[in-house]
Amino acid sequence: MKNLHRNWTVKLAICATLLTVASPIASRANAVEDFYTGKTMTVIVGADAGGGYDAQARLMSRHLGRFIPGHPTVIVQNMPGAGSLLAANNVYNIAPKDGTVIGLMQRGVLSSKFTNPQGVRFDLAKFNWVGNLSSETAVVLTWATTPFKTIEDVMKQEMVVGGTGPTIDTETTPRMLNALIGTKFKIISGYPGTTDAVLAMERGEIQGMGDWSWSNVKTRKPDYLRDKKVRVLLQVATEKLPDLPDVPLAMDYVKDPADRKVMELFLAQKSAARPVVAPPQVPADRMAAIRTAFEKMIVDPVFLKDAASQKIELDPSPAADIEKVITLFANTPDDIGRRLKDAIDPKK
Numbered sequence: 001m002k003n004l005h006r007n008w009t010v011k012l013a014i015c016a017t018l019l020t021v022a023s024p025i026a027s028r029a030n031a032v033e034d035f036y037t038g039k040t041m042t043v044i045v046g047a048d049a050g051g052g053y054d055a056q057a058r059l060m061s062r063h064l065g066r067f068i069p070g071h072p073t074v075i076v077q078n079m080p081g082a083g084s085l086l087a088a089n090n091v092y093n094i095a096p097k098d099g100t101v102i103g104l105m106q107r108g109v110l111s112s113k114f115t116n117p118q119g120v121r122f123d124l125a126k127f128n129w130v131g132n133l134s135s136e137t138a139v140v141l142t143w144a145t146t147p148f149k150t151i152e153d154v155m156k157q158e159m160v161v162g163g164t165g166p167t168i169d170t171e172t173t174p175r176m177l178n179a180l181i182g183t184k185f186k187i188i189s190g191y192p193g194t195t196d197a198v199l200a201m202e203r204g205e206i207q208g209m210g211d212w213s214w215s216n217v218k219t220r221k222p223d224y225l226r227d228k229k230v231r232v233l234l235q236v237a238t239e240k241l242p243d244l245p246d247v248p249l250a251m252d253y254v255k256d257p258a259d260r261k262v263m264e265l266f267l268a269q270k271s272a273a274r275p276v277v278a279p280p281q282v283p284a285d286r287m288a289a290i291r292t293a294f295e296k297m298i299v300d301p302v303f304l305k306d307a308a309s310q311k312i313e314l315d316p317s318p319a320a321d322i323e324k325v326i327t328l329f330a331n332t333p334d335d336i337g338r339r340l341k342d343a344i345d346p347k348k
Helices: 002-036 052-061 082-093 107-115 169-181 194-203 214-220 222-226 257-271 284-297 301-309 319-330 334-344
Strands: 040-045 073-078 101-104 128-132 138-143 159-162 185-188 208-213 230-236 275-278
Touching: 002 284, 040 052, 040 082, 052 073, 052 101, 052 301, 082 101, 082 107, 082 275, 107 169, 107 257, 107 275, 107 319, 107 334, 128 284, 128 319, 138 169, 138 214, 159 169, 159 194, 159 208, 169 185, 169 208, 169 230, 169 257, 169 334, 194 208, 208 214, 208 230, 214 222, 257 319, 257 334, 275 284
Parallel strands: 040 073, 040 101, 159 185
Antiparallel strands: 101 275, 128 275, 138 208, 138 230
């Protein structure tokens, strides 16, 4: 009887301990659900309506709320300008820090402390990183009626490409290629978005694009490839894509060791091409709920089916992966950062 009594005493103690541990967890979960019930979350997207970033933000807005306790309504607010610097500054400094605002930024924000330090009003390391919707391989391509058949041709003769802003990849990539591998791109800036620049290429106003997402080429302009309306000259990525085995990598032409480090840094931000971020100081329980919701969303069949129906290519990853990229930028020596800035400086 004594042993039986002792066993029951132990079991009751264990149960009490489990209840003690579980109670705060349940309480936190209830608090998050109570907070988000009836709330509206805003996704601030640092790009114009109608483009790839906007499409992905709206895709996310249709599904993220399903996985957050309390199921808030999620809406999109476009805040273009300065390659998402306006949006990043807003999310960091102005947006509510209560978990009701997140942002989808252009990847150039990651290197902006080097490339546009006077415009930066945030510390990358202090943002709450949620995850990444896609990595990106950019390509250099030209309209098929132009004389450019290989990237070597662009090293011999000026090629006119369209630009959508001095800090956006349509302009920074061709400037960097000019600086590091000796191409002769001439950038016609001022196009409101990639769609406008592509239409200009069709009209013959420009000869090609110095940086265009390969996923967007395939999904938004499949006839370009099917009907051989364009030639793909170069991949701006860390490794070749399976469907472009004969198209060289930009890194193949970079010989100087310091320049290779600059190229590696530039390419790192393309591995986190669609970063999703929350302001600093969001309560930890709500931040955990947002990250968990994001991780559930990016593997959800309904979400993936919606993306496929909209022809939105995804290569998502959780917060831990993008934080590795943030660490790389945080630990980059100033001299490499300056070389990157010089390589893509529009004044040079």
